[in-house]
Amino acid sequence: MMRELYKKTKQLFPLGDLTEQRHDLVFVSIPHPFLSSLLRHLRDKEGFSHLVLLTAVDWLERGEFQLTYLLCNRSKAWDMGVRVVLPREGATMESIHTLWPTAATYQRELKEMFGIDFPGSPGVNDDFILEGWDDIPPYRRDFDTLKFAEARFTQRPGRESLDPAQHMAKHHSDGS
Amino acid sequence: MSIQDLLSPFTAWKNLFRDPVTIQDPFNDRPGSERYRGFHKNDVASCIGCGTCETICQNAAIDMVVGEGEPTGAGDSGLRPRIDYGRCCWCALCVDICMTGSLTMSNAYTWVERDPDAYRFTPGVDKKSWDNAPLGYQRAESHRLAPTQRVTMGEVAPERRIGSFEEIVQGYGVEQARLEADRCVSCGLCIATCPTHMSIPDYIQSVRDGDYEKGLALLYETNPFSNVCGRVCTHKCETVCAAGHEGEPVAIRWLKRHIVDQLPVEKYRRIIGDPKPPTGKRVAVIGAGPAGLTAAFDLAKMGHSVVVYEAREKPGGMFRYGIPEYRLPYDAMDIDIEIITSMGVEIRCHNRVGTDITMEQLHQEYDAVLLSIGLHLGRSTRIAGSDHKGVAKAVDLLRDIADGKSIDVPKQCVVIGGGNVAMDIARSMARLQKSTQGEIRVTVTALEDLDHFLADPEEVKECGEEGIAILDSRGPQEICLDDQGQIIGLRTWGVESIFDEQGRFAPRYNPEDEQIHPADRVIEAIGQQSDVTLLGEALTEKLAWNRGRIAVDGQGRTSEGWLWAAGDCVNGPDVVHAVADGHRVATDIDLMLQKKR
Numbered sequence: 001m002m003r004e005l006y007k008k009t010k011q012l013f014p015l016g017d018l019t020e021q022r023h024d025l026v027f028v029s030i031p032h033p034f035l036s037s038l039l040r041h042l043r044d045k046e047g048f049s050h051l052v053l054l055t056a057v058d059w060l061e062r063g064e065f066q067l068t069y070l071l072c073n074r075s076k077a078w079d080m081g082v083r084v085v086l087p088r089e090g091a092t093m094e095s096i097h098t099l100w101p102t103a104a105t106y107q108r109e110l111k112e113m114f115g116i117d118f119p120g121s122p123g124v125n126d127d128f129i130l131e132g133w134d135d136i137p138p139y140r141r142d143f144d145t146l147k148f149a150e151a152r153f154t155q156r157p158g159r160e161s162l163d164p165a166q167h168m169a170k171h172h173s174d175g176s
Numbered sequence: 177m178s179i180q181d182l183l184s185p186f187t188a189w190k191n192l193f194r195d196p197v198t199i200q201d202p203f204n205d206r207p208g209s210e211r212y213r214g215f216h217k218n219d220v221a222s223c224i225g226c227g228t229c230e231t232i233c234q235n236a237a238i239d240m241v242v243g244e245g246e247p248t249g250a251g252d253s254g255l256r257p258r259i260d261y262g263r264c265c266w267c268a269l270c271v272d273i274c275m276t277g278s279l280t281m282s283n284a285y286t287w288v289e290r291d292p293d294a295y296r297f298t299p300g301v302d303k304k305s306w307d308n309a310p311l312g313y314q315r316a317e318s319h320r321l322a323p324t325q326r327v328t329m330g331e332v333a334p335e336r337r338i339g340s341f342e343e344i345v346q347g348y349g350v351e352q353a354r355l356e357a358d359r360c361v362s363c364g365l366c367i368a369t370c371p372t373h374m375s376i377p378d379y380i381q382s383v384r385d386g387d388y389e390k391g392l393a394l395l396y397e398t399n400p401f402s403n404v405c406g407r408v409c410t411h412k413c414e415t416v417c418a419a420g421h422e423g424e425p426v427a428i429r430w431l432k433r434h435i436v437d438q439l440p441v442e443k444y445r446r447i448i449g450d451p452k453p454p455t456g457k458r459v460a461v462i463g464a465g466p467a468g469l470t471a472a473f474d475l476a477k478m479g480h481s482v483v484v485y486e487a488r489e490k491p492g493g494m495f496r497y498g499i500p501e502y503r504l505p506y507d508a509m510d511i512d513i514e515i516i517t518s519m520g521v522e523i524r525c526h527n528r529v530g531t532d533i534t535m536e537q538l539h540q541e542y543d544a545v546l547l548s549i550g551l552h553l554g555r556s557t558r559i560a561g562s563d564h565k566g567v568a569k570a571v572d573l574l575r576d577i578a579d580g581k582s583i584d585v586p587k588q589c590v591v592i593g594g595g596n597v598a599m600d601i602a603r604s605m606a607r608l609q610k611s612t613q614g615e616i617r618v619t620v621t622a623l624e625d626l627d628h629f630l631a632d633p634e635e636v637k638e639c640g641e642e643g644i645a646i647l648d649s650r651g652p653q654e655i656c657l658d659d660q661g662q663i664i665g666l667r668t669w670g671v672e673s674i675f676d677e678q679g680r681f682a683p684r685y686n687p688e689d690e691q692i693h694p695a696d697r698v699i700e701a702i703g704q705q706s707d708v709t710l711l712g713e714a715l716t717e718k719l720a721w722n723r724g725r726i727a728v729d730g731q732g733r734t735s736e737g738w739l740w741a742a743g744d745c746v747n748g749p750d751v752v753h754a755v756a757d758g759h760r761v762a763t764d765i766d767l768m769l770q771k772k773r
Contacts, residue, residue, distance in 0.1 A: 145234035149263070153235075156262060156296065161239035164227045164253035165364025165377070171248040 251416030324423025406433025465493020467743025470758025530710030561655025593701030594622025
């Protein structure tokens with residue numbers, strides 16, 4: 001059971017609470033300085049040999065980014081997500097490309113989309129998909145997609161839109 | 177070059193006899209996958225034109241345009257979304273947010289057209305070949321961008337509230353109100369339905385922003401009775417709320433109350449502002465109820481001098497004398513009235529027009545007179561025995577309770593009627609029984625069946641919680657008396673139908689289905705009328721009438737140039753309608769006074 005694994009691992013690392021999403025999928029959190037030690041332990045001692053993905057959530061109101069490292073133990077078909085929280089301001093995280101070379105690609109993407117830096121990660125500053133991007137990283141929640149779209153892409157002429165409430169004030173029988 | 181490099185191209189030959197993974201025929205249909213996000217479909221019959229799709233679209237690809245054959249009506253703007261596929265990125269946020277679920281996506285993704293403007297069309301209105309495509313993206317049932325349930329309102333538990341007239345609804349706290357306000361998509365469909373057209377989305381926005389002073393200013397733009405309406409408004413707005421289509425409507429009424437709850441009354445006047453300089457014109461208002469006081473408030477703000485004549489001990493009209501304290505505490509109503517008098521409106525209570533001063537005197541002394549006398553006379557069923565002294569009218573009893581008079585509390589009573597007044601008197605009687613006798617024995621008999629009840633569903637629910645028996649589809653036939661002439665009950669028959677084929681009120685009963693409901697008191701709550709004796713004979717003769725009510729035009733003018741009428745006495749009972757009416761006549765009276773100047 002993953003719960004056993006959690007108990008065992010908690011003796012070695014300062015893990016947060018366990019979230020059991022499914023019997024074969026759990027999430028744990030850990031202060032970010034311990035991340036690479038924990039991942040190395042899980043990879044080398046507990047069979048989580050595969051980095052499935054690395055992704056981020058922008059908790060704008062809390063001023064934090066949350067990173068989720070999803071690992072897979074193939075022989076047991078277990079997935080474990082390890083979460084760390086970073087201050088949003090000047091967000092920087094230790095690179096794990098030495099553990100899994102593929103992490104470099106995820107880290108390059110996160111640098112581009114969220115502006116989270118991973119110093120030392122190969123090619124982390126190269127364009128990923130947003131060639132020539134000159135705005136704030138677009139997955140940050142303070143990026144105003146609509147404003148960007150309106151500034152970048154011209155409207156076809158002849159468009160007009162009516163406001164429902166104002167339209168009703170004019171045309172609804174009670175709306176006068 | 178190694179030998180393998182030379183041979184490897186030939187190894188690919190082994191695939192020659194396998195089934196190809198590509199589709200062989202590129203010229204025929206290649207349908208998108210089951211949940212493909214292709215061209216939009218819109219079920220225009222269930223679309224309400226709220227424009228939430230337009231608001232959420234991050235590419236500004238949607239315009240709201242007049243739909244064909246979709247007339248503007250209650251809760252439907254008549255507009256429909258037009259999508260510019262030159263901008264659409266197929267993200268489906270519009271489908272995910274759609275308040276009615278009318279907007280979906282087909283799995284069609286191929287369409288070739290020379291005219292670029294063809295890629296801007298109104299799904300559902302402009303017919304397309306994929307309109308009936310069964311596949312494509314639809315929002316999953318579990319996938320909602322906004323909560324469908326409203327934030328629960330704290331209420332005093334039935335067993336506690338039944339012992340007193342304590343207010344039941346406790347009001348939202350700041351956090352709760354903000355969460356509830358977050359459910360509003362600011363479409364504004366409710367504004368047209370609100371009789372006084374309150375700027376609902378804007379004041380809900382002020383709750384989200386925590387800017388209660390702005391909220392109060394917005395409320396006062398259209399309604400000087402927000403403490404009252406925040407509690408007892410008929411909240412027609414909520415019946416058309418976009419959130420109500422796939423969940424519970426936003427608790428608009430409670431949010432209004434939340435705004436007034438947040439500000440001390442001392443702050444109100446500064447926020448509302450001062451009246452204009454005096455005009456020297458004088459207006460008399462008869463009846464200090466919602467319509468009369470709203471008009472008085474408006475007229476005073478415009479600088480006119482207003483005197484309100486009120487027959488009863490205290491102002492408030494149907495608010496005070498028709499609505500029990502557990503729904504509308506007198507303190508709350510008094511705040512609204514205090515603000516109105518602070519604008520310079522003089523209310524003369526205990527001043528009955530027709531007795532203390534005549535209509536003719538008012539006509540002579542004032543530049544305009546407004547009649548807003550409400551509906552204070554209860555109607556009678558006129559069944560046998562209904563003239564017995566133990567048979568009472570709900571309005572009379574509610575008034576006595578409001579005046580603090582001691583009521584002869586029956587051991588067991590039957591209420592005739594299925595509207596809110598019937599619920600009000602039943603629940604008031606239950607409270608009095610509980611506090612004087614410890615036991616509740618109240619039965620309500622209504623003509624309507626429960627599915628067509630006139631009372632608000634929450635009233636009916638709360639009646640049940642308080643131990644009141646509601647019997648639907650019962651038609652009153654006779655007040656039963658014993659040999660000593662004391663009331664022993666009400667005899668009813670089951671109702672087969674209430675209206676005839678022409679839609680006229682003509683109840684048909686089944687005499688086989690007879691019941692006698694034991695009671696030592698029967699209360700009639702089947703409707704009210706105005707007491708128009710104050711008009712005097714001459715004026716009554718002169719005025720034009722419309723089916724028992726004074727006839728008025730769209731501005732509230734009667735057939736006499738100096739006399740306006742407004743509120744329940746011309747429209748029938750509805751709090752917020754009365755407020756709207758008050759505004760309307762005030763505007764018209766002001767226009768007339770300006771001309772006179």
